[in-house]
Amino acid sequence: EAQVTQNPRYLITVTGKKLTVTCSQNMNHEYMSWYRQDPGLGLRQIYYSMNVEATDKGDVPEGYKVSRKEKRNFPLILESPSPNQTSLYFCASSFGMGQGVYEQYFGPGTRLTVT
């Protein structure tokens, strides 16, 4: 089954404790991205990757890191989480983003709480 998986689905952590949210897709997609969703603010893009070893900042990259060493995986790293990073995170993938013609597939979401 074609899918985007995220782990963990739920995470409660403390300020400053490094964490990684994994994202994996099995569709051989080149493009992957991370979004955060907050009440009243909609989905905002954090980082995206056009292909392996090619990542770029989205609209809200501060406090996050990503890597793309393999085509299928795109982990989101919070080196020193803070309470303002409490949010619902979605990973997405698609074949490409040229002129936006490709359908994006979204993962189920990771709800992160930083205390």
Place this chain on the structure above:
Amino acid sequence: DAKTTQPNSMESNEEEPVHLPCNHSTISGTDYIHWYRQLPSQGPEYVIHGLTSNVNNRMASLAIAEDRKSSTLILHRATLRDAAVYYCIPADMRFGAGTRLTVKP
């Protein structure tokens, strides 16, 4: 960057058609218009996309104005499962607040 404007919320009765409007007057001539929806407690899912011509698929129809400054997502017979937030998105995949659709039985 293209900006979109959608109503915050809409209501529909079950089994009636729903027309969800979107204004995208700043969209460029080569940018596709995408529609996604987000069901409660789920990630967004693709609904439909188009460039100039009207488009149909098993989920919905997309009517695009001739000047491309607006489009309308049409759900031909709304069901309770169609209750969701619907996003109209230009090619850069920047999600706005969307339209929250409520379907009444």
